[in-house]
Amino acid sequence: MARVTLATIAKQTGLSKFAVSRALSGKSGVSEETRAIVQQAAADLGYLRPSSIQTPNLMGIVFHDADLVNSELHLLIQTGFQAEAQRRGYQARMIWTHLIDEIEAFALNCAGVAMVGPHTRESMYKVKGLGIPLVRNGWIEPLETFDMVHGTDHEAGAAVGKYLYDLGHRRIAYVHGAPRYRGRRERYYGLREVLEDCPDVELRQMTFDADYHFIDRLREIQADGFEPTAYFCAHDGLALTAMSQLMHLGYRIPQDVTVIGFGDFSAAMQITPNLTTVKTLGQEIGAGLVRVLDDRAHGRINPAVPLRVMVTGHLVERKSSGPAPVG
Numbered sequence: 001m002a003r004v005t006l007a008t009i010a011k012q013t014g015l016s017k018f019a020v021s022r023a024l025s026g027k028s029g030v031s032e033e034t035r036a037i038v039q040q041a042a043a044d045l046g047y048l049r050p051s052s053i054q055t056p057n058l059m060g061i062v063f064h065d066a067d068l069v070n071s072e073l074h075l076l077i078q079t080g081f082q083a084e085a086q087r088r089g090y091q092a093r094m095i096w097t098h099l100i101d102e103i104e105a106f107a108l109n110c111a112g113v114a115m116v117g118p119h120t121r122e123s124m125y126k127v128k129g130l131g132i133p134l135v136r137n138g139w140i141e142p143l144e145t146f147d148m149v150h151g152t153d154h155e156a157g158a159a160v161g162k163y164l165y166d167l168g169h170r171r172i173a174y175v176h177g178a179p180r181y182r183g184r185r186e187r188y189y190g191l192r193e194v195l196e197d198c199p200d201v202e203l204r205q206m207t208f209d210a211d212y213h214f215i216d217r218l219r220e221i222q223a224d225g226f227e228p229t230a231y232f233c234a235h236d237g238l239a240l241t242a243m244s245q246l247m248h249l250g251y252r253i254p255q256d257v258t259v260i261g262f263g264d265f266s267a268a269m270q271i272t273p274n275l276t277t278v279k280t281l282g283q284e285i286g287a288g289l290v291r292v293l294d295d296r297a298h299g300r301i302n303p304a305v306p307l308r309v310m311v312t313g314h315l316v317e318r319k320s321s322g323p324a325p326v327g
Contacts, residue, residue: 004047005101012041017104018129025108025130058093059085059293060110061286062103064117064138065096069181069235072265076282077116077137077289084287088294100126107132112293114149133296135289135307139182147296149288149309153183156278156313157190157232160260163315164230168324169258170200173221173228175214176207177238184234187262191232202226214245229257229324236261236268239275243320254322264316273319284311 006024010017015038023030023038024047030038041047061081063074078094085092095106100123107113107126112133115124119138124146127134135147164172172195174188188205195201204226206217221228231246233239239261243253251257253273261268264279288309295301 004042004045006104007101008045009038009041009047012045013037017126021104021108021130057090058110059090059112059114059290060093060095060106061114061116061289062106062119063094063096064098064115064119066098067117069237070117073263073280073282074116076280077286080283080286080288081114081290082286083283084290088290090290090294092290098123103127104130111297114289114293116289133293135292135296137285137289145306147292147307147309149285149292149311151183151280151285152310152312153186154190154193155310156262157187157192158194159190159315160187160232160278161191161194163321164232164258164260165195165198165201167230167258167322169230170198170324171202171226171228172204172230172232173226174203174205175231175233175238175242176205177234177241178209179205179207181234187232187234204228206231214241215249218245218249230321231257231259233259233261236263236265236275236277239277239320240267240271243271243275253320256325258321258324260321264313268316268318276318276321277316279313279316281311281313 006017006020010020013020015034019030019034020038023035024042061078082092093109095102097103098119103123104126107130110132113127114135114137115127116137124134124136135149137149140146140148174191176184179185192203195203204221208214208217231242233242239259243259246257247253253259261275261277264277268275268277288311292307292309301307
């Protein structure tokens with residue numbers, strides 16, 4: 001038998017899913033007559049409301065289940081979310097999905113919901129339409145009216161640019177891997193912003209995929225007369241790829257080239273030399289999500305003012321970085 005969802009009840013009654021969710025959750029915005037119609041239809045169809053639907057102290061977090069690149073960061077966010085929720089007297093509940101009906105049904109349980117990863121705008125507006133606090137960790141449209149807690153991607157790129165310049169590096173490559181990730185582009189924009197004011201610096205981007213590898217791109221830019229002395233990699237995993245390939249080609253790190261990553265994930269300490277990187281404070285991001293939801297739930301924030309909360313990382317200097325080689 002097919003699972004009965006809010007959409008099933010909406011189709012049965014001829015109402016919107018928004019009206020159905022409001023009616024079933026006991027919230028305002030629908031008439032008592034409509035509420036009775038929805039409740040009767042739900043009973044006839046065998047719809048099972050979550051037992052915790054009236055629980056006001058439940059904070060939920062929805063991780064996008066296809067965002068595997070950031071899985072380690074998400075674990076850190078989960079840890080911070082759970083700890084801060086408990087500290088503030090909430091229960092925490094998590095799901096991993098990208099399906100709109102599942103997200104909507106989950107949100108009906110919660111006093112507030114955080115959505116982490118590349119969720120669609122449709123799914124975000126579905127949750128917002130339920131009338132409960134919603135906060136994002138993930139990119140949104142410019143000036144869009146969602147609260148957001150995130151790291152300092154652009155600022156991190158700028159900090160790395162200054163760090164490399166002060167070490168004497170004047171030929172710098174930014175290693176994207178796949179450039180479709182917004183955070184990676186923001187790190188590049190920050191790096192470029194600093195280095196554009198340094199006329200003696202040449203900056204190149206390196207993009208590659210499963211069919212066009214790091215070494216292929218390196219040989220291409222070398223053939224064009226560009227020999228980087230420093231690589232800023234958009235993710236620690238990319239930095240490991242760059243380091244292993246460079247060392248395979250006979251480069252010494254950091255004597256010949258400097259390599260810097262982003263994230264400070266477990267991989268940073270699993271290679272020799274250990275990786276210089278920018279630490280992303282995932283647990284603090286998770287805690288920040290709860291703080292915003294709690295403040296929204298208690299009316300401490302002007303409802304007309306969406307928030308952007310930035311959790312600032314820092315550069316962790318290890319053995320993969322050093323002064324630019326002479327000559």
